[in-house]
Structure formats: C-alpha cells, structure tokens
Amino acid sequence: MSRVWNFSAGPAVLPVEVLQEAADEMLDYKGTGMSVMEMSHRSKAFETIINEAEADLRTLMNIPDNYEVLFLQGGANTQFAMIPMNFMKNRKAGYVITGQWATKAWKEAAIFGEAVELASSKDKTFSYIPDCSDLPITDDMDYVYICENNTIYGTKYKTLPNTKGKDLISDQSSCFLSEPVDVSKYGMIYAGAQKNVGPAGVVICIIRKDLISEDVLPGTPNMLRYKIHSDNGSLYNTPPAYGIYICGKVFKWLLKNGGLEAMKEKNEKKAKLFYDYLDSQDFYKGTVVKEDRSLMNIPFVIGDKELEDKFVAEAKKAGFENLKGHRTVGGMRASIYNAMPYEGVEALVEFMKKFAAENK
Numbered sequence: 001m002s003r004v005w006n007f008s009a010g011p012a013v014l015p016v017e018v019l020q021e022a023a024d025e026m027l028d029y030k031g032t033g034m035s036v037m038e039m040s041h042r043s044k045a046f047e048t049i050i051n052e053a054e055a056d057l058r059t060l061m062n063i064p065d066n067y068e069v070l071f072l073q074g075g076a077n078t079q080f081a082m083i084p085m086n087f088m089k090n091r092k093a094g095y096v097i098t099g100q101w102a103t104k105a106w107k108e109a110a111i112f113g114e115a116v117e118l119a120s121s122k123d124k125t126f127s128y129i130p131d132c133s134d135l136p137i138t139d140d141m142d143y144v145y146i147c148e149n150n151t152i153y154g155t156k157y158k159t160l161p162n163t164k165g166k167d168l169i170s171d172q173s174s175c176f177l178s179e180p181v182d183v184s185k186y187g188m189i190y191a192g193a194q195k196n197v198g199p200a201g202v203v204i205c206i207i208r209k210d211l212i213s214e215d216v217l218p219g220t221p222n223m224l225r226y227k228i229h230s231d232n233g234s235l236y237n238t239p240p241a242y243g244i245y246i247c248g249k250v251f252k253w254l255l256k257n258g259g260l261e262a263m264k265e266k267n268e269k270k271a272k273l274f275y276d277y278l279d280s281q282d283f284y285k286g287t288v289v290k291e292d293r294s295l296m297n298i299p300f301v302i303g304d305k306e307l308e309d310k311f312v313a314e315a316k317k318a319g320f321e322n323l324k325g326h327r328t329v330g331g332m333r334a335s336i337y338n339a340m341p342y343e344g345v346e347a348l349v350e351f352m353k354k355f356a357a358e359n360k
C-alpha cells in the first residue's frame, strides 16, 4: 500500500490511525456483527456513537452547557440558508465579505431579508481581512456573520470583529478544531466536516441555546429548523451516521494527542516551516498579507502559468496531490489540516526547493 501526501482543500486528509480503526471495524463493529453503515440510527450502538461524539467534542472545545451541539446534513451551503431562516427575525443582518464562501452566504441571506455588507476585501482579491473594529452595525441587525478561515484565499481572522453586542455567527469549516476557541464569544459556530474533521456529509453546528426557537421565518421547512433538530438530539431524520462515527473517531484522536492546545502548536510549527521558506526566497510568492495568514490553507504562486502547471504535474509524480490553486487565485495551494504530519510539509518544502533550483 502507498499513500500520497494529500494537500487537498476538502474533502481532505484524515488521520491514518482513524482510517485504520474504521477499516478494522468495517465488517463487525464491536461485536454487533455489522458495519456502522448497516445499523439503525436508533440502535444502542449508534446511540453510544453519537453521544460519545458530542461529549468528546464538548470536552475538546470546552463548550459551555448553554450551547447546543447538532450533527446535521446538507453541508455548509445549507447553513447559508438555515441561518437567516432561523435567526433573521428583523429581516436584517450584517455580513463581512472575505471570500467566495462569505459571498455565497451573504447572497443566500439576501433571499430572506436585507443582508448588509459590513466590510469587504474584494478590492484586493480577498488577500487580507478587513479592519472589523468599527463596522457599520445597526441596532436592528439580527446577527453579524463571518467566514473565519477563508479556504480559497488563505486568510484567517486573528481577532474577532467588534460586533457591538450583536451575536456573531462564524463559518469555521476550514479551521474547526485547529486551535482552541472561546465558544462563549459566538452565537453560533458551524463547520462542514470534510475540511478538518471527517467525511463530507456532516455539518457540525454549535448554537447558543437561547437563539434556538420556534420563531422562524414563515415557510421554513421542518428539516431546516434548528429547534426540530435540537428537540430530537440530531435524530429527527436519519443522520449521516457513518460520517458522525468517523468524526467521533477524529475527536478521540485529537483528545489522545493532547487536544486543541497541542494541535495549535503542531499547526503553527507546520505553517511556520512553510511560510519561513516562502519568505526566504523569491521564486514563489505567498498571496496573503502576513498578518492575516491562515494556518490551514496556503496559496502561493510562481507568476508564470506554464511553470505553475509544470510544478503541479511534477509534484504529483513525486507523490504530492491536490496542489493546484483555486481558479480565482491561480497558482498553487497547500492545505495542511490537522491530519497532515509535519513530515508532509517538510517533504513538500524540499520538493519546492528542488523545483525552484531546476527552473530558475
């Protein structure tokens, strides 16, 4: 068997130990004689899986008791609609536009009410995080929305916006569990699992309980009401059971490896290795202002399309996969999520040095 160094932005690399465990349990999960894929979501075995997943996530993130944890379907894109449908009581909310995902969420919210652009970094291809210390937030806004780590552009908020007392809703899809966060600073955090946690199909929502109510916009379907999912412990419908099982294993892997403090340290070390190299030479260029660099997604360019294509092709031959940049940025992008070992980044930097020397 041979595994590549997988730098995909998502679905992305998972810990080998987790995949191995899942493989070992594939045909007979803990003496049940069946795979987790084959069992009822109402069974004792699955009940234990989802309850442990929630308990472990609460431990990892130190989630206060007044926050609900939900495991839902439909990915981050469904949250773009669920958030206004459930929270836009005054039909007005503020959005900070830092990339494609924030833009999509903002446009979706505009279907339901007034979605105000509070700030934007579109003028410079989203290569920075705008100053959010004094946003034009008004009293009648229901919430303030951000995308905390911009997967495509490689930026990350280093300080949260001043929301002037409004609830902050954050899309953490590509930085979820990469470092400790203070959950109490948010009204809601959500993340599609397929970036840093597990397989596609699960979206994890952490919502302050007082925000969850029956008072939603008229016409909101039951499946899109947080209250329904919360009342039913994420089992209103058949949940993405196998995905939740893998997420649960990743939570246990994180706990075993020192939790989010340790993960932050590892992620900073990996990112430093990469950025230090980027800053030490001029063949490759990072596309993001230094203060706002992401620990997870690192876009970089050579500035010559032909050489960039050659880089991606030769990297693939050398065992480095999914390094092609997003079409709106061009060049390359290395996503170095929790499950990417230091050795993977080290190997990539060595490859980059060699490629630069050969193609200068």
Ligand SMILES: *Cc1c(COP(=O)(O)O)cnc(C)c1O
Pocket (backbone or CB within 6 Å): 010, 074, 075, 076, 077, 078, 101, 147, 149, 150, 151, 171, 172, 173, 174, 192, 195
């Ligand atoms: C990938 C991504 C999304 C979209 O996720 P889907 O599961 O495809 O809906 C949204 N936000 C961020 C930050 C992402 O990285």
